[in-house]
Amino acid sequence: MSSDQVRHISRCTITPQRTTESPQTPERCQLTSWDLSMLSFHYIQKGLLFYTPSSLKHPSNPTVHLLKKSLSQALLHFSPLAGRVKIHHSSSPSPSSSSSMYVFIECNDAGAEFIHAASDVTVSDILDPIDIPQIVKSFFSLNGALNYDGHSIPLLAVQVTELIDGVFIGCSMNHSVVDGTSFWHFFNAWSEIARRGGEGSDCISAPPVLQRWFGDLDPSLVRLPFSEADEFIEKFTTPVLRERIFHFSAGSIARLKAKANEECNSNRISSFQALCALVWRSITRARKLPLDQNTNCRLAISNRSRLQPPLSPHYxxxxxxxxxxxxxxxxxxxxxxxxxxxxxHQSVSGHTDVIVRGTLDAWVKSPAVYHLSGFDGWSVVMASSPRFDMYGNDFGWGRPLAVRSGYANKFNGIVTSYPGSEGGGSVDLEICLLPVFMNALELDGEFMDVVSH
Incomplete structure (x- = not known):
């Protein structure tokens, strides 16, 4: 299944339709060190697969109209997503001081992109193959876009692709504006508004906290010490990878957790920590690394609850x-x-308020932007979270069938975590590996014995 099987029917810009009762919106949203660090990454691309709602078969297609209307209303609450990245350059009069870049989001209601597309494939064409079909990448727009590009392209692009018996809603969202928690927060709010038929959009169950948090830092110090984008922006070419979803039932994970805790004489290992350890060991074995080669299990974790006092979960x-x-x-x-x-477990539990604040201070002294090429080929990176409410996104026609990702931020050793579709503590892992390593992983007894078929 190739990308040319996706046909674009229409494209438009969705802007917030403001009224006197609309939520107040800031004029600008200054970016923190965490935001600026992501400027050379791709947009976050995640989407949901549904069976075709009956309304989509209607000649007037009220489903697409509802999605556009509810998206416009959701942007009233999440105003940075309707803005654009702005860059101000400042040069120091002192020869010993370099110029710097002040990067922020101008909340100017420039709007989000909305694409209506179609493809002659079925739900089973997407879900049945062992590897994720390449056509899924064409269910998203802005493939290859970097977050820095948000000065000239939308910060949010939605593509709604009609399949023969289903529909896929794919979101591409600027990673310097949101992390995974905020991405799904927005998705949840959008589906909530749509589920209500687009009514009562002035009130959502979990309003976002838009004020950026800088800790004890002076926000004016949070700048990039560069004069040109090519000093910190890197174009990354994704290698040829196999991408596969592995399912782990709640029972299988419970047994894995019990085994890990028994072996280290503890009761503190969480289900997800045990699963991370299994993946780390199994992929390391599949790669046949030299015995003295250092290897890391990296986890992307939220700081919200680790700060004292904690930040709102809706930050x-x-x-x-x-x-x-x-x-x-x-x-x-x-x-x-x-x-x-x-x-x-120790790497996660040791990440305290003191550590978090210390990394902010260190960043100001030596600002850095992450590059995808910086992730080595002998480590594992665990991204996303099975705690995100992905299957609660009911737009008015029931629960999603599956979650899938696009082209963005893929490299050898990235593992993306999703809740299992049946809930109850089950987990799906999307693992991306070079083909030779994926072939070896599929023959790994310790790993496949835990995978649920």
Missing amino acids: FGNCLQIVAATTTASQLLSHDLGWAAWMV
Whole structure:
């Protein structure tokens, strides 16, 4: 299934339709160090697959109209997504001081992109293959766009693709504006408004907190020490990868957690930490790394609850960092699952308020922008979270069938976590590996014994 099987029917810009009762919107949204660090990453691309709602078969297509109307209303609450990235350059009169860039979001209601598309494929064409079909990438727009590009392209692009018996709603959202928590917060609010038929949009159950948090820092110090974009922007070419969803039932994960805790004589290993340890060990084994090669299990975790006092769970913006468990391939594979799980646990539990604030201070002294090429080929990166409410996104025609991602931010060793469609603590992992390593992983007994078929 190739990308040319997706036909674009229409394209338009959706802007917030403001009234006197609309929520107040800031004129600008200054970006934090967490936001600025993401400027050279791709947009977040996640989407939901549904069976075709009956209203989509109507000649006047009220479903697409409702999605546009409710999107416009959702943007009233999430105004940064309707804005654009702005860059102001400042040069110092002192020869010893370099110029800097002040980057922010101008909340100018320029709007989001909405694409209506169609494809002659079925739901089973998407869900049945072992590997995720390449056509899924064409269910998203802005493929390859970097967050820095948000000065000239929308910060949010929605593509609604009609299938023969289904519909896919794909969102591409600027990663310097949102992290995964905020991405799904917006998706949840949009579907909530649509589920109400687009009525009562002045009130949503979880309004976002738009004020950015800088801790004890002076926001004026949060700048990039560059004069040109090419000093910190890197174009990343995604290698040829196999991408596959592995399903883990609640029972399978419970047994894995019990095993990890028993092996390290603890009751503190969480279900997800045990699963991370399994993936780390299994992929390391599949790669056949040299025994003295360092390997990391990196986890993208939210700082919201780790700060003192904690930030609201509805804080809208990037509030995540990478923590890592590190050892050699020899140590990782010569010890048991519990040993690896304990290392993962320590990396997460050690990420405290003091550590978080310290990293902010360190960033101001030495600002940096992350690059996708910085993720090495001998580590594992655990992204997203099975705690995000993905299957609660009912637009008025029932629960989604599946969650899928697009082209963005894919590299050898990225593992994206989703809740399992049946709920109850089940988890789906989207694993991206070079083909030779995926082939080896599929033959790994320890790993496949935990996978639920």
